[in-house]
Amino acid sequence: MANYEVSELVDWDNRIREKAAEFGLDWFPQEFEICDHNGMLGYMAYSGMPSHYPHWSFGKAYEKLKTLYDYGVNGLPYEMVINSNPAIAYLMRDNTLLLQILTIAHVYGHNDFFKNNFTFKSATRAELTIEFFKAHAMRVRRYMEDPSIGVEKVERILDAAHALSWQCRRNLAIRKLSHDEQVERAIEGAQPRPDPFQRLHGRPEFKEPETRKIPLEPDEDVLLFIRDHNPFLAEWEKDLLTIVDEETKFFLPMMETKIMNEGWASYWHKKIVEALDLEQGLRIEFIVRHNQVLRPMPGSINPYHVGFKIWEDLYRRHTEPTPDEIKKYGAPSKNGKDKLFEVREVERDTSFLRRYLTEELMREMDMFQYEPRGDELVIDKVSDEDGWKEIKETLIKSVGTGSIPVIKVEDSDFGHNRTLYLKHYHDGRDLLLEYAEKSLAFAYRLWGRECVLETSLQSKRSLLCYNERGFSMRALK
């Protein structure tokens, strides 16, 4: 089916790299693996990793992907890249030559992004990626084979850990303070401020800071907190929690930069392929394919499209701004290209959208906000003068980790009963109760004592409890 030889791909790859270097992209060494659809499905089920610890949920993912693929509901992606050094990308064997060219160019965009964006640089070590996953896989397999542990027990922990895994710190570039540092900070905070008029004001009453509570400051790393503060966990159980936490944090940057990353890769694949001077047949196919990837999907957000639009707009505003724009945003401080490379390094989706998604762009993309009303989703705001700001806020809240509720450990000895007190930081969006109940049960499984979750349901503060008697719920005043 394929209309190319691998040697041709190598030639094209050389030309693509030449162009990419001219544009100033900077990437890890690249490896391409050509695979068939079964291989691709396999990689997709395991997030692209050549080795990964076993768990039934990946079997389910595979089964589901395969069903959707077999029934023609979903196609397969043209490529998949993982952020390792060397970066590994998978190419679908049955794609046409043009698709391979487009994909290769696209992959270099991602590769450059992985190497330079701060979220990846601060959270992952690309040169260890493959070994990291492999070592995890081996450890988990060994626990499963150990006659005193076995598959069932390992799964019990993994199931529970998976349920809580996204409840972790969101910005890994910010260092987490240790307990001692938190104590220090609390004591410092309690010192009276220097006051030149103290003679007039009198000495403020000294309030002793709380330093004995654990955690002192609410802790977002729920899994790690349980690992470090439940003395009844065995070493292998702690290790499993560590593994799940580490893997989640590995994938966090991907989640946090979906729009930027896809937009960036699309922006550069377009530049590169256009610079390649393709013959007419290939060029027409390129235009068709490019537009297929970047077409807006009415009713939802296509990260390729939104990202691409913002990057393009950013470049244009810094090279040939209209007088109106100069009036509104000031004269550009940098030339377009420098600006692009700076932004790809220091932003993530939330900040990227907040800073560079303009009212004009939103109007051009006809962005709207919908709300559930009864059984239907109804548009309640469109990008006009009144609505655009709110729509932008909603969009920012729903990208990346914004779609995961913020839940922190507030107290590990609530009511002096070793009850784990979790608090959901409510921002207008309620938790889905059925899922909250089951997830709390998993927290109980790991913590071994009662777990409670403070949240707000339909504007009423509520406390969900899970203990040895099962689930219960009560209102808080």
Add this chain to the structure above:
Amino acid sequence: MNDDTIFREYRPSDAERSDRSAGDRLRHREKVRESIRENIADIIAEESIIGKNKDKVIKVPLRGIKEYRFIYGENTPGVGEGDGEARPGQVVGKTGKDGQGKGDGRAGDRPGVDYYETDVSLEELIEIMFEDLELPNLERRALREIPSDRSTKRKGYRHVGIRVRLDKRRTARQRVMRALATGRREDLAQVESTDENQGAAEEELQPQHAPGAVLQTLVKRRFPFHQDDLRYKHLETDIREDSNAVVICIMDTSGSMDTMKKYLARSFFFLLYQFISTRYRNVEIVFIGHHTEASEVTEEEFFHKGESGGTFISSGYQKALDIITERYHPSLWNIYAFHCSDGDNFDSDNPAALRTAKELAEICNLFGYGEIKPLGSRYYESSMLNVFRRLDEPNFQAVLIERKEDIWPSFKAFLSKDRVKE
């Protein structure tokens, strides 16, 4: 400025060999079976499966196994791109159930309701049903069960195991691999140089690798085995037993047994027979119909031929006893007897029935009585349940079946009486 890109070509042989998700798919499938097991009572109540032959494939709709996390609920607003025509008030989709159809924007943070429809063969279903029972080991007498076939199967390799199962070849290979992986440069250089020396003669045989050379170097450098190198063969044993069982189905075929009652009885016998078949290799089945007299009949007659007249339950039991003495000696056969009736016995027969029932209970592994009273009828008809209450045998169980949903619970109750010890 950058290293060269590597292209790894597609090799069909690799693709065929690497079905990496097989193990996880299997575990997932087991989970799905568990969920079938949870709904088993509903599935059993389906009339369509009773009396089907074993190869019949039935479709069972199932909810997918959910992966729970903390997620946002229904009141979450979202953002979409429009086609330039978006106006407030326009409907763009459905909430909840169909939320998935909306594409990337929402699919990720919504729980999908996955419905699988799984094909399960009846045999598999029966297997699942009985896994559910978790019975104490059925009483088995020495002669009734002879291990006829004990085999061990090799099943993969493990890092841990007992010493006799150490796979020396693999262990050695692991050690070589580790040696190569940790190899110091000079060692490798040495390997290469020895390789070259020998090369001239052996080149055709070993163009690339020379494991022999590596080993030689290992010997020189003393590279001992490590715990991590050890590989053990993993064996699984499979014991098959030769065992005989007979299922004696006794049913009241008097005039008062209508079609509905017979259907319920039939469901029960069906389950019993299927269950016994999974536990014993050689299973025979005997049908006894009775009204005032009992006779051994064929399956066809048993379920379809209506008779009329009154009922002497003792006649059925006596017939069963006769057949057992004649053909199924209790020391060689596991005997399971079950009697279904609507409980409408002649009063004068009750003492005889009780006596024969006691005798039956003494020689059977399990003896049960199921009183079939479609809902409502139990208040004005006489019942044998009161009579059998006086029968105090540990392996006797009387159950009441009022509707088809009762079949599975009563079946479980019946089997729970199985004698553990003699």
